Amino acid sequence: MSNMLEVADLGHTYGDHEAIGGLSFTVRAGELVCVVGPSGCGKSTLLRTISGLVSPTRGDVSLHGSHLAVVFQDYSRSLFPWLSVQGNVEFPLRSLPRAERRARAAEALEWVGLSGAARKRPWQLSGGMQQRVAIARALAYRPALLLMDEPFASVDAQTRFELEDLLLRVRREHDTTVLVVTHDIDESVYLGDRILVLSGSPARLVADLEVPLPAERNQVTTRTDEGFVALRSKVARLLNVGKPSMDVEKWAAAERESLSETVPS
Ligand SMILES: Nc1ncnc2c1ncn2[C@@H]1O[C@H](COP(=O)(O)OP(=O)(O)OP(=O)(O)O)[C@@H](O)[C@H]1O
Numbered sequence: 001m002s003n004m005l006e007v008a009d010l011g012h013t014y015g016d017h018e019a020i021g022g023l024s025f026t027v028r029a030g031e032l033v034c035v036v037g038p039s040g041c042g043k044s045t046l047l048r049t050i051s052g053l054v055s056p057t058r059g060d061v062s063l064h065g066s067h068l069a070v071v072f073q074d075y076s077r078s079l080f081p082w083l084s085v086q087g088n089v090e091f092p093l094r095s096l097p098r099a100e101r102r103a104r105a106a107e108a109l110e111w112v113g114l115s116g117a118a119r120k121r122p123w124q125l126s127g128g129m130q131q132r133v134a135i136a137r138a139l140a141y142r143p144a145l146l147l148m149d150e151p152f153a154s155v156d157a158q159t160r161f162e163l164e165d166l167l168l169r170v171r172r173e174h175d176t177t178v179l180v181v182t183h184d185i186d187e188s189v190y191l192g193d194r195i196l197v198l199s200g201s202p203a204r205l206v207a208d209l210e211v212p213l214p215a216e217r218n219q220v221t222t223r224t225d226e227g228f229v230a231l232r233s234k235v236a237r238l239l240n241v242g243k244p245s246m247d248v249e250k251w252a253a254a255e256r257e258s259l260s261e262t263v264p265s
């Protein structure tokens, strides 16, 4: 399999804050790679440097394909409220002839099951549907690489499961290469062919793990599979999850105190 993305010794520093410190990894064509790491470690910065929104302070990013698309967490801010759903999906295709733009948008809306909502405005849709519009917009662009930053973090648990399966289906049907940032360990194992585990700030690569699960995933059976459970524990250990830090303890004590002040026992 050829490499779609090569990241070599990538680093980014904001002022005197080193957000990412020398990351190297590759993403092969057709792969779905998840990136997990502690809050604030530099995951979004990594995606921003890969997408070119931010120029890296050091290192290189090479993309072996002409273009990429990004899906952000906050769908409510990423869709234009004055455009219809169809208009939103067509928006990045402005340089194409009108008929082709229409056809591509209609096709992408069909992939995500939203053909019936093409004429609606985003604000008339549920959060999960709005995020499907954002995914359709990215797919209509036919990116060589799809970058997603916590794409399902703002929806309820059941919608999240549906969107995860939607992503797995479209990447399989359309051979899309995907890099997904998530803070959800279970999600990274459920979605990924591989998981990149990052350390706290500055982000460094702690592990690059293959996911030893069949390509076909199922929300009920996969999540109870032995391989799934073992890998999610491994990622959790690598991230030090469950080890209470001083700050959390202090915060919990303060919470108890403030509760005992306001709630008569
Ligand atoms: N534009 C900016 N200017 C200065 N510092 C920034 C900027 N953007 C991010 N940072 C800092 O860089 C670090 C990494 O931020 P980033 O948003 O990449 O982390 P993250 O892993 O995506 O966080 P989260 O889990 O909250 O999404 C943080 O300490 C953040 O405060």
Ligand SMILES: [Mg+2]
Binding pocket: 043, 044, 045, 149
């Ligand atoms: Mg982020």
